Amino acid sequence: MPFSQVIFYLLAVLTLGSALLAVTSRQIFRAAIYLLFSLIGIAGIYFWLQYEFIAAVQIVVYVGGIVVLIIFSIFLTQQAGEQLPKQKIVRKLFSALAVFCGFALVLIQVLNHDFGVNDSMVNDASVATIGRQLLDVDKSGMALPFEVISILLLAAMIGCIVIAMRNRTVESIPGSETQTN
Amino acid sequence: MQEPGLYHILIVSTALFFIGVYGFFTRRNLVTLLMSTELILNSVNLNFVAFNKYLWPGRLDGVFFAIFIIAIAAAEVAVAIAIIINLYRSHKSIDVEKAEEMKY
Numbered sequence: 001m002p003f004s005q006v007i008f009y010l011l012a013v014l015t016l017g018s019a020l021l022a023v024t025s026r027q028i029f030r031a032a033i034y035l036l037f038s039l040i041g042i043a044g045i046y047f048w049l050q051y052e053f054i055a056a057v058q059i060v061v062y063v064g065g066i067v068v069l070i071i072f073s074i075f076l077t078q079q080a081g082e083q084l085p086k087q088k089i090v091r092k093l094f095s096a097l098a099v100f101c102g103f104a105l106v107l108i109q110v111l112n113h114d115f116g117v118n119d120s121m122v123n124d125a126s127v128a129t130i131g132r133q134l135l136d137v138d139k140s141g142m143a144l145p146f147e148v149i150s151i152l153l154l155a156a157m158i159g160c161i162v163i164a165m166r167n168r169t170v171e172s173i174p175g176s177e178t179q180t181n
Numbered sequence: 182m183q184e185p186g187l188y189h190i191l192i193v194s195t196a197l198f199f200i201g202v203y204g205f206f207t208r209r210n211l212v213t214l215l216m217s218t219e220l221i222l223n224s225v226n227l228n229f230v231a232f233n234k235y236l237w238p239g240r241l242d243g244v245f246f247a248i249f250i251i252a253i254a255a256a257e258v259a260v261a262i263a264i265i266i267n268l269y270r271s272h273k274s275i276d277v278e279k280a281e282e283m284k285y
Binding site: 002004005008009012015016019020022023024028031032035038039042045046049050051053054057058061062065066069070072073074076077078084085087091092095096098099100102103106107110111115116117118124125129130133134140142145149152153156157159160163164 | 184185186187188189190191192193195196197198199200201202203204206207208209210212213215216217219220223226227230231234235236237238239240241242244245247248249251252253254255256257258259260262263264265266267269275
């Protein structure tokens with residue numbers, strides 16, 4: 001078995017195994033750490049596909065940003081050592097059944113469909129190409145979505161600040177509950 | 182055993198998607214629901230990148246879609262965590278069952 005094949009299966013097992021642990025672990029902090037390993041496995045699959053830039057983005061944004069944010073929110077909202085309450089076995093059973101049926105259905109569709117795989121491996125996904133096409137205003141350029149995303153990020157940032165601030169101003173000024181609702 | 186190709190990656194991403202859906206069905210804590218959402222978004226990203234690699238190798242549209250999805254996911258997680266922490270301040274709990282009144 002060639003080496004790259006072994007690496008792919010290892011990455012797949014890492015991703016799926018830690019994802020499964022992330023959704024079943026009853027300690028929420030461990031679930032976050034398992035999610036971290038699952039995201040690292042996906043970044044490894046991107047590396048295996050030779051899309052280095054998107055793998056780096058995955059590691060920087062997901063592993064370095066989102067998981068850290070989730071861990072912080074766990075620290076802020078959860079008592080240490082507290083376990084999540086046990087779920088009803090009936091709910092688990094029916095969820096597993098529904099998920100398995102959906103998985104089988106999608107898998108049958110995917111495996112029966114002929115995608116017409118293109119074997120000409122002319123892959124140019126270097127950072128220079130991606131950057132040039134991202135800010136291009138030509139026919140295949142992505143300048144407009146890029147600007148829309150930047151507006152969205154700005155709106156999300158302002159929204160976060162507004163959501164996080166409103167409660168504190170009411171609490172910090174004693175006696176102001178009568179003026180502000 | 183054949184060389185891993187498009188179908189292998191599609192199987193992995195399908196499994197990842199439905200693991201996320203399972204977490205969404207069984208969990209009752211808002212932070213863990215958010216983690217399930219991340220798994221689902223990642224499986225979609227994997228699909229986009231794999232289709233770009235194996236079906237249209239000369240173009241980069243799938244990569245751009247993946248980058249935009251990552252950016253939107255980051256914004257979404259930031260807003261969701263702000264809401265969750267605000268909810269915890271007012272209700273002292275982030276359980277889905279206890280957050281049924283949608284007002285301040």
